[in-house]
Amino acid sequence: MAPDTDDATDSEGETRAREVEVPLRLYKVVTVFSTMFAVAFVVGGFIVLDTATQRASLSLSELDLPLAVLGVGMIAAGAFVYAFSTRFRAEGMGKPKDDADEHSDNG
């Protein structure tokens, strides 16, 4: 796969995160639905994990291992969906920390 030129290295040689520019309407779709999925997966993952371990009250031998793995997997999946969605940007959007008028050295 040959991605856009977006994940080129910058002047200091650090690799920047990949950015994909999408139309505004599609950006809204990405934001709304990926946030929804991420929240559902993380919350659901914790509920599943709680069920598998009976709120962390069971000993290691008693817990339902497949269900616990599923719970942790769901939490990770939610985190992944959220992190993945952050590469999409609408036209004209920059990352706030890369904006020119705010420097980390307090001006």
Add this chain to the structure above:
Amino acid sequence: MSIERKDDYDHGEWMREKNLTPVETTFLTALIWMDKRFRIVDYLEILETLYYRVNLQMPKSHTEQYNLDNKFWYWYPLYALGSFSTIAYVVAAVSGALLGFYYAPATTGDPSSAYNQLAFIMTDLNFGFMLRSLHRWSAQVMVAAVFLHMLRVYFTGAYKEPRELNWIIGIILISLTMVFGYTGYLLPWDQLAFWAGQIGVEMSLSIPLAGEWVAQLVFGGFSLGQATLQRMYILHVFFLPFVVTTIIGVHIAIVWIQGIAEPH
């Protein structure tokens, strides 16, 4: 919303020319598939439009209009102090209304009925300790927050034209907050309350000319007794709640109308 989707892109064609990774294509295709079936974004856009229609404030803040210092956001946390005082006031009002079911402003007996009721609330009543603690802490927090709110307004120049009236109302409110605190402080009718009351009477009496009249009016006499506690109680649970709630309403309404002030 019309049946025709307002969409300027053929997503399939657009994605082909964009050179995305397979994961990205799958991700976007899945979300577009969801979007076509659950039109959440459309509804959110309606809410967004409504928000801007309803939010009829002054169009631009001072910093926006004149493109002033872009570092000012460091101070924004302090802009929450007004809301914080309001929240503390609401908590105090609700917990106070509940305490009112159990308190009696009577000085009869030794220890007095008032103090006995207080001891009952603190030791026997279910969640009574919690309830009185909530009331006391929210009162303390409110006094502190109101004072810091005043400092913030002063140091950001938020009292200046056209907001002079609201500054004056704020001064009235901070004074009434302290009267609220003082009247509540006397209600336990223990040693602390009694001698705080004594100080209050003597302070009133020290006012030239009007002193005796003020002591009679506020404390019901020159020495403390049932009349004093009764007056403090009525001020605390009947008079001040109506007055202060109304003035807070006006205070917030004016902020709503004039918009949040940014520094001059």
